Amino acid sequence: MNLNNPSFTIFYSIEEAIKAYRKLSLRKIETVIPDITVDQALVLQLINEEKLTQTEIADLIFKDYASMSRIIALMIKKDFLLKETDKNDGRVSILKITKKGESALKQLVPIINQNRKTALEGLTSEELENLKKMLNKITQNSKK
Amino acid sequence: MNLNNPSFTIFYSIEEAIKAYRKLSLRKIETVIPDITVDQALVLQLINEEKLTQTEIADLIFKDYASMSRIIALMIKKDFLLKETDKNDGRVSILKITKKGESALKQLVPIINQNRKTALEGLTSEELENLKKMLNKITQNSKK
């Protein structure tokens, strides 16, 4: 039977966990910046930490390039980002954080860190290492 | 720093694993039934195993009721399901699997089981128990 099948429940525990965490993140984030999504907040943080192209960001956080293109477009529309064309390579976009983006970021960073802490409360670093190892095994198995 | 932060990597290992698994599932499923999605295949399987309302299915697999409504509508459009109104409660829909749905199901069940086996290869049942426990902890932490 399906519903009590351990293989079934693993994947739905994964889905459940990630959905619960995303919901927590959204709730906390919208208390400080109402018009930003969880993904957009993360992208903002990544661009702030390193100069990255859209493609590089997409690869980092496992997003499709098409999705990344639309996420960036919305962030520009909402005035969190600016886009310029790279002078050395006309295909590449340089992403810059606006004033509004910077101010949002200042408020977001502590919230994001707190969310992770909240979600991982009670898990030791060995447990987390283990969790990551098992998840990576599932990823590798799935890529064959 | 963010990218090497263990808290960061945990959540992205989770996303990576679930995305890799979904991609594997889709690839295998589309070899037998090209016009069905991973979610739709799962819904078909659940309806086959138990008589469930849309709301119950949604709760089981952590879907929003709105999403479930649309998934069901598409499955009806593609002739995998039929919907009738419950005679005892005019709000409730009774979902029935069509001939096409039944025939699809026969081909899908072994594929779905094989996908899970593939993805979990090399993980012992103790490890899986542990994995589930940690994921459930993250879920509970996130729900506060």
Next chain:
DNA sequence: TATCTTTGTTTGATATATCAAGTACTATGA
């Protein structure tokens, strides 16, 4: 019975996921 609340489902709006196709620019080899 008339009103109010709850329940099961749907619809609209916006964001993201995925595939396929398209655009623009760059690099490479004949």
Next chain:
DNA sequence: TCATAGTACTTGATATATCAAACAAAGATA
């Protein structure tokens, strides 16, 4: 230098995620 291939990104189409609002039927209550 010209044709071809590759790279970075965009766009269209369809599916799903999420919130808010709507709707119809059922149940509860005055």
